[in-house]
Amino acid sequence: MPDSTRGGALPPRAIGLMLFLCLVWGLNLVAIKLGNQGIPPVLQAGLRSLIAAVLLFGWCRWRRIGFGDWQRNGTLLPGIVAGVLFAVEFIAVYVGVGLTTASRGVVFLYGAPFFVAIGAHWLIPDDRLTRAKAIGLLVAFSGLVLAFLEGLWAPGGEQALLGDLLCVIGGALWGATTVLVKASALRRARPMLVLFYQLAVSAPLLLLASPLLGEPFRISPEPLAIGALIYQAAGIAGASYALWFWLVSQYSASRLAAFSVLTPIFGVLAGAVLLGEPLGQLFGVAVALVVFGLWLVNRPAR
Incomplete structure (x- = not known):
């Protein structure tokens, strides 16, 4: 087994790529908020998966990148399971955040590591x-x-407890998907195939779940909402997830996942800059704790 797949400390390249992904994913929180103004949440997630799947398939055909022998390499079943987990995760998260506050939701969601x-x-x-x-x-x-x-001190509404639970479930499903990729035949599959499984399976499930959850089929023509959807589909569900699954196939899953706690930090900063949301007084101390914790996780073994 190559050293890159062992549980040792991450190299600088992997750390740099994870920091970039956390920044991109943090901006995604702002994009979801903007997109929700014109598209119902679960419908938005389904459209994102559908558009991203089409873009990914087209890009692979254009670049002549094959998915490998997916019919006989043992990836089909775990790929379908990963796609189902992916879909249920987003249903739980989008519905959960609507029932509780964003601050509470993000804390419970990022229990994924x-x-x-x-x-x-x-x-x-x-x-x-x-x-x-x-x-x-x-x-x-x-x-x-x-x-x-x-945010935790603020009242979360009558259904906040249910929302908190759904966000915990979303974080658990996110973590389960990461472990599944690392522990199954998907670990040896091409990253594009791993991503395509999740997008292709989740898209119809999410689009079906949207009307079942009572969402109207409504897509606003506002440029801001459409732009937010395109950013999520091409930038997040497409490019960033492909890079994430490549990293998972090469390096320690738990060490990579530890960096995900930075994503809501970047999300809060993006919200402050782009949406004018206030920052807490203890934010600097929190960042220091996060950085120190990540240093402990990635410190080379003696």
């Missing part, structure tokens, strides 16, 4: 949860909780 670390510990022999990694994850997540502490 804990699910990845636990799942990888039991299912991936080379990615065990060491004491240093456990402490690092705890410190980093403590910083995340601190960053959103003021």
Whole structure:
């Protein structure tokens, strides 16, 4: 097994790519808010998967990039499972955020690294949860909780508890998908195939779930809403997810997932700059805790 797939510290290139992804995903939170103004949430997620699947397939055909022998390489079944997890995750998250506050929702959603670390510990022999990694994850997540502490104090509405639970479920499904990719035949599959499985399977499931959840089929012609949808489809569900699954196939799943706690930090900054949302007074301390926790997780083993 190549060293890049072992549970050692991430190289600078992988760290740089993960920081870039966290920034892109943080901006996605703003795009979802803008898109929701013109497109119902689950419908928006379904359209995003559909558009991204078409774009990915077209790009692969144009570049003459094949998906490999997907019919006989053992990836079909785990690929379908990953697509179902992907769809249910987004249903849980989009519905959950609508029932609770954004601050509460993002804290519970980004418990995903804990699910990845636990799942990888039991299912991936080379990615065990060491004491240093456990402490690092705890410190980093403590910083995340601190960053959103003021939001946690705010009232979340009558259905906030249900919304919190749905966001926890969304984070667990996100973590389960990551572990599935790492622990199954998908680990050896081409990243484009792994992504295509999730997009192609989730698109019809999400589009079917939208009317079942009572959403109207409404797409606003406003340029802002359409632009937000295109950003999510091409930039997030297309390019960024392909890069993410390539990283998962090469490096430690739990160490990569630990960086995901930075995404809501970038999201809060993007919200402050682009939407004028206020920052908490403890934000600087929270960032320091997150950075220190990630350093503990990625410190080279002695």
